Amino acid sequence: MGPFTRMGRVLAKCCFAGWIIGWSASATLAQQPGEKPASRVKKPTASAKKKSRDTYVLVGAGDIAGCSDLSGAEATAKLIESIPGSVFAAGDLAYQNGTYEEFLKCYEPTWGEFKARTHPVPGNHEYNGSSANGYFRYWGKHAGDPNKGYYSYDLGTWHIVALNTNCDVPQLGGCGEGSPEETWLKQDLAAHPNACILAYGHHARFSSGFFEKHAQHPELTEFWQDLFDAHADLILAGHEHSYERFAPQNPEGDPDPEHGIREIVVGTGGRSHTPLGFAKPNSQVRDDRTYGVLKLTLSPGKYRWEFIPEPGKTFHDSGEGVCHNGVAAAR
Numbered sequence: 001m002g003p004f005t006r007m008g009r010v011l012a013k014c015c016f017a018g019w020i021i022g023w024s025a026s027a028t029l030a031q032q033p034g035e036k037p038a039s040r041v042k043k044p045t046a047s048a049k050k051k052s053r054d055t056y057v058l059v060g061a062g063d064i065a066g067c068s069d070l071s072g073a074e075a076t077a078k079l080i081e082s083i084p085g086s087v088f089a090a091g092d093l094a095y096q097n098g099t100y101e102e103f104l105k106c107y108e109p110t111w112g113e114f115k116a117r118t119h120p121v122p123g124n125h126e127y128n129g130s131s132a133n134g135y136f137r138y139w140g141k142h143a144g145d146p147n148k149g150y151y152s153y154d155l156g157t158w159h160i161v162a163l164n165t166n167c168d169v170p171q172l173g174g175c176g177e178g179s180p181e182e183t184w185l186k187q188d189l190a191a192h193p194n195a196c197i198l199a200y201g202h203h204a205r206f207s208s209g210f211f212e213k214h215a216q217h218p219e220l221t222e223f224w225q226d227l228f229d230a231h232a233d234l235i236l237a238g239h240e241h242s243y244e245r246f247a248p249q250n251p252e253g254d255p256d257p258e259h260g261i262r263e264i265v266v267g268t269g270g271r272s273h274t275p276l277g278f279a280k281p282n283s284q285v286r287d288d289r290t291y292g293v294l295k296l297t298l299s300p301g302k303y304r305w306e307f308i309p310e311p312g313k314t315f316h317d318s319g320e321g322v323c324h325n326g327v328a329a330a331r
Contacts, residue, residue: 062238072270091123
């Protein structure tokens with residue numbers, strides 16, 4: 001065998017071995033356990049990224065921290081720990097009188113963890129014997145103007161209105177037509193004509209609470225009327241220490257599936273439970289034995305709600321709806 005022939009065979013063996021090694025390595029890389037081939041991995045589309053950016057979470061409850069027993073507030077705080085997004089705190093946040101010391105002692109160790117992402121409103125206990133000084137001192141800029149306690153903000157395509165429903169507080173000037181807050185509300189809504197609208201305050205216009213004077217607040221009718229005229233979708237409240245969801249209705253309480261506002265009472269933050277009486281008209285789901293939080297997923301033209309109970313409890317409520325102004329824009 002000549003020297004050139006022997007050299008050719010050596011080169012052939014080397015090349016074949018190199019090809020085998022290279023093929024084996026590439027095959028191993030392409031078939032790592034639990035890993036898809038690069039050609040099959042789907043990248044998020046532009047529309048999926050946009051949808052994610054335009055969807056926001058708002059979660060919360062009212063009637064939260066009772067200084068005599070923090071176990072309920074601690075349980076609901078645990079729920080919010082695992083839910084990213086904005087937090088609403090619907091009044092009566094630190095019992096018994098909403099003093100600054102009570103906020104530090106009782107609210108701060110529980111829901112205080114979420115203070116930076118919380119949008120609060122005052123309840124009647126914040127005003128017990130004062131001008132809600134402790135509330136406004138604790139929250140600072142988060143609570144809006146101390147002489148008002150109402151404000152608004154946006155979450156994507158949703159306009160959120162935080163109301164002060166303590167209509168008997170002298171500095172507010174009431175909640176009737178032409179009052180400072182009602183005038184502001186009408187102007188604020190007019191400035192957001194195409195937005196999906198959600199409002200919340202401490203007191204409920206409608207509720208099936210056992211004591212009717214405590215449960216229902218007709219003095220809020222003008223607020224409801226302004227929100228109804230602006231095609232609002234949701235109103236949240238506390239005050240009653242229970243959960244209750246109503247079908248869409250108008251400010252007089254008549255059912256209105258097409259244009260009505262869905263009210264959800266969620267005074268389940270952990271303070272205590274209060275009994276529900278006979279179901280009022282349009283009441284759909286209710287419970288007075290479970291602490292928990294309401295999670296709202298707000299997307300362009302639609303929303304989803306979910307009541308998440310404290311660990312160990314089984315009551316649950318969820319559903320979805322469309323935004324009135326979103327439907328109008330689609331037409």
